[in-house]
Structure formats: structure tokens, C-alpha cells
Amino acid sequence: MLEIRNLVVKIADEDKQILNGLNLTVSAGEVAAIMGPNGSGKSTLSYVIAGKEDYEVLDGEILLNGENVLEMEADQRAAAGIFLAFQYPLEIPGVATMTFLKAAMNAQRKARGEAELLTPDFIKQVNAAADKLGIARDMLRRPLNVGFSGGEKKRMEILQMALLSPSMCILDETDSGLDIDALRIVAEGVNALRDKNRGFLVITHYQRLLDHIVPDTVHVMSKGRIVKTGGKDLALELEKSGYAAYGEAA
């Protein structure tokens, strides 16, 4: 499903290289976790897959179902099925959450040549998904993410993921800023979306999230590369031993 080959990336306006020949494959139906210390390039990887412009790809490719997404703008990647749940979801004052959700859903449908959603169907879908995630109706009426708590913002990200029904979901430190109850709700939301046709890339510092979203594979990232790959036990091992050994290895 997602195949990343020898990805070399630097920050566009600086000489600083962040990803140094990264290779990674996520298959359909697989939940892959990436763990790694601060500064290892985890967030950069998620941004580069989603199409953020602040980076320059020097080498390598990112294929989604065989198609090179590096040629695409961020919106085209979204329409192709990539979804990034942001570590820090942006506040957009003045844009009502419902307006935004409808615009996003219809933009993707349009890009895929599907008919626009009728308002009653749209509202039904949003309400059903919101109820599952414990998102109050009044939150949907507020401007997007404005004044939301950390937990509310993360739940809103999962709501968007559920509504947009992407094929490749990237969760960037979705556990950061969450208390244990919010973490459980978010994880349940993600688990409900697990599907044999959908891939997940779960980026996290801590093993804690992976107790709730149990991965099929765990990759260790250090200095812009995947330095070790294993099963879910690798996460437990890391929790005990830390990342120091991998820093050396990289």
C-alpha cells in the first residue's frame, strides 16, 4: 500500500537534512508503529508523506498503491487516500467546524468524481461519527479547533479520519497531551477503523499508546532512518531499554 524508498529530505530553507535514506513499507490492513527519540525525524516523515511544502525531497520516492505521491499537492494526496492526524491540530478561527467538514468531504468526493453529499446525509454521518467519539454537538458548531482542549482536538482529528475514510492513516503523536480516558476514546476510534483495506502508520514516543492500538509491526527510527523492525514486543523492549542503543547504531 505505502512504500517509501530511500527517502532523503531536508528543510527547504536550510541545509539541515532530516531524513537520510529512509525505507518503509506499510501493507493494506497493517498497523505499523514508528517509535523513536525526539529529533529522529518522525514528524518530518509524516509531513513529507502528507505533502507539506517546507521540505525538499532530495532523493527517493513515496508510492501509494504504486503511484508516486511526491508529484501531488497535499489536497491531491488527501483525495488519493492519505490522511494525517496532526500532532498539533490547527485552530482556524472564523471557520465553523461543520462548514469545514462539509467542504473537506465534498472536495475529496469531487476530486474522485463522486457526487456532492446532500446536507441531511452529511449531518447524519457527522452526528453518528461524533456520538461514537463522545464529541458534543456544540463542539461541532464552534470554529474549527478554537478553544478546544488537547483531547478535544485529537478526537476531532479522529472524527475527520472517520468521515473522510482514507486508505492510509498517519497518526502523528496522537497520544501527546491526552489523559488516560481521552487516550482510550481516541484509540477505540482508531481501532474501529481498522480494516483489511486500510493501512495505519502510528507515530509515537511511548509504548503507552500501543497498549491500546496494538501494532502488527514496530519500526525504530533514529537519525532519519529506520534502524530496526520487529513485532509488537519490540515496543515493550524499547520501553525498558530506551533509545540510546539505536542512537549509537545509527
Added chain:
Amino acid sequence: MAIVTPLKTAAEQALVQQFANVKAELPGGNAVRKLREDAFAGFEAKGLPHRRLESWRYTDLRGLLRDAKPLAGQPAITPEIAERLAALKLDGIRLVLVDGAFAAELSTLEGLPEGVTVNALADALVSPREDLTRILSGPGVSADDSGLMLNTALMRDGVMVEIAEGVELETPIAIVSLVSGVEEQAVYSRSVVLFGKGAKGTVVEVSEAAGPKAAQINGALVIETGDETEVQHVRIVTRHAAESVQVQSLLATVGAQARFDSFALVCNSGTVRQQHFVRYAGEHSEVGLRGVSLLGGQEHSDVTLIVDHEVPHGTSRELFKSIIGGEGTGVFQGKVIVRPHAQKTDGGMKSNALLLNDGATMFNKPELEIFADDVVCGHGATVAQIDGEQLFYLMARGLPRPQAEALVLQAFAGEAVEFVADENLRVLIMSEVEAWLGEREAHAVVSAI
């Protein structure tokens, strides 16, 4: 020392000639005639406002007016005017001015609410009303302005609306000022709206052109609000020829324990200078002045405010948003004066501009003149580009760039629009904003192809 007599420009010379030609015909009794004469003498001494005057620094009217267009004659009620009026989505009382003259036949004068009287300004000017010249003169801080002097000297017509004590208007009163745009011409008009004690209501001013010829427009609106009033003013300036130059003055005097809010939208209108002069006549009043300017091409929008806290316990809030593309120029000059005894004044002024490309320019000049020692006053001015992080977030959800930009810009403008209490008016303003953004988006799509 040599005495320097400034050479008059062609436009100034033409204005002198025009005033001499028409002053006998202009409406008004003796007191008004004297007001006009004095104003024109003041104008002659100062000339057209120019860039060496601090208050006109960024809008050089002397340079912009290469000539003085002929004064508007009998209004031409063209089919385009009827079309514009039919297209206006405004409920309530509609008072129509065509080329500055009150057009009773196009206005809705039947069924005026009880306690509301409407007169043509030309008629009001000849009335024996004693307080007329005082009302027309507006706040003292406007007295020096030679753009306004020109309006006082040459004002030809408009409307005078009085809302009696305690009357609460259910629908807005709209003063719709259309220029016919069949010929190039100059239009001088003034309207007056007086709210009696405890009255509540909304006044909408629309300035549009029905035809393509450029106009020189000098309009003024005097609003006096009595004690304990709640008044909203909304101004929409749009659909003018790119070469049009207009000055719109707002002269507001606010009574005690009153609330006065003003919102102004400027788009698709060539060069527009707005000047708001606001005076607090009584204590414990709140004033909010807000606006949005959407500029492209060579358009120019200047918002200059003087808010005069003459009395204690006044609150003022200003919020102006500019979105500037092309080679457009935005100007915000806000001056808040707090007089020595105006203690407990609470003032907050903000101007935020987004520049869409390299050719766009914004001048921000907030000023506080505080002579009292127990006040809270602040100001903030920003000039920025569209937030790339917000844009990426929206695009990552599937919105194509032009649509994502439009959403961010709409939200940016919406932060000022949301203060307009009347929902229908908010919708009307946002529909103008969306139309402007839609055109921009369409251009972006075409250029991408």
C-alpha cells in the same frame, strides 16, 4: 521670510469656479449659506488634502484629482439603476439617492414606522431649525479637514432621518446612494440620521455605481445618537469604476450610556478614503468601529479614524481587516484621543492586514493621544501573509489550494463581520466577501490551467 502662496492645481481652480457658479443655487437658508461660504473659504486656504498633511499622508487627494469633474446635474434614472436596486438584498426602509439627489420615487416612504420622519436634505437645509448648523458641523475633530469642507460647501442633497425618542426600529433604514455612471461627474451629498433618547436601530449606507464612468464622490453621514440609544451603522462601498475616487466621512456624536457600532466593507471600488470622526457626548458609552477592505488591481482603501474621548468612562473598540492582492494599497490610521478629564477610558484598536502577493502594500498607523492618567488603551497592527500552517491543514483534508485560501481569508474577514448584530446584514456582507473571494479563486484556477 518670503510668503509662499501655494499654486492651485487645475482641480482646485475648477472647484473655485464651480462653487462660484452654483453657490446661489445650492439649497439652504442664511445660516446654511454662511456655513457653506465659511467651509469653502477654509477649503480655498488649505486646498485639496495632500500627502504632506499627516492625516492624508497615504492618500494624496490633490495628486489623485487631476481635474474636478462636472458637478452632477439632474439625476439620470437609467435602467441600470433600477436593476441595481432590484438586485439589492436589503429589507426595510430604503431611501435612494441617485447622483447625490434624493429620489423619493425610488424610495420606500410609505409605511414608515411611527416616530420616523424622512426629509430630503435639500428641504431640511431650508428649514428654520435652529440646531441645523450645529448638527451639520459634526464632531469638533472634523473641523480641520478640507475634504469635509468641500462636502459642506457643495453638498447638494441627501436625506435627513429622525427617529423619535424610544422608537425601536425592527428593520434597518438603508440609504442607498447610486451614481449613474453615464458621464464622468462629481457627486456631493450628505445625510443626517438623528436617534432620540432610548431609540434603537440600524442604518445601512450603500455606495454603488450603476454605470461604468468614473465618479468623484464626496459623501458624508452625520449620526447623532441620544442617551441610552443602541445604534448600528453598516456601510457597503462596492461596484465602482476602478478610476473612481471617493471620500466618505462619518460624523458620529454618541450620547450617554449609549452603544454605537459601525461596520464598513470596501471592495471593487477604485480609491476610497473613509474617515470616521467620533465624539463621546456623554459618559458610559461604548463605541465599536470595524471594517473589512478587499483590494486588488490598483485599488486603494484608506480608513482614517479619530475617536475623541471627551468625557470619562467611554469604551472604544476598533477592528479593521484588510486583504490586499494585486498592486492594492491599504491604509489604516487610527487616532484615539483621551482628553485630560476623560478618566476610566477603555480603548482597544486593532488593524490586521493580509498581503496576498509582493505588489500589495499596507500602511498601518495607530496613534494614541492620552492626556488622562487612569485609562486602559492599547493598539495592535499586523501585516502578514496567509498562514501556511493553516493552509496546509486544510489542504491535507482535501481542499484544493484556492478553496483553502478562500476559506482562510473568509474566516479572517469574518472576525470583523461577526460583530454586526443583524443576521441578514451579516449574511449580505459575507455574500459580498464570498463573491470577491470566488472571483479571486476563479482567477487562480484559470492561471493554474
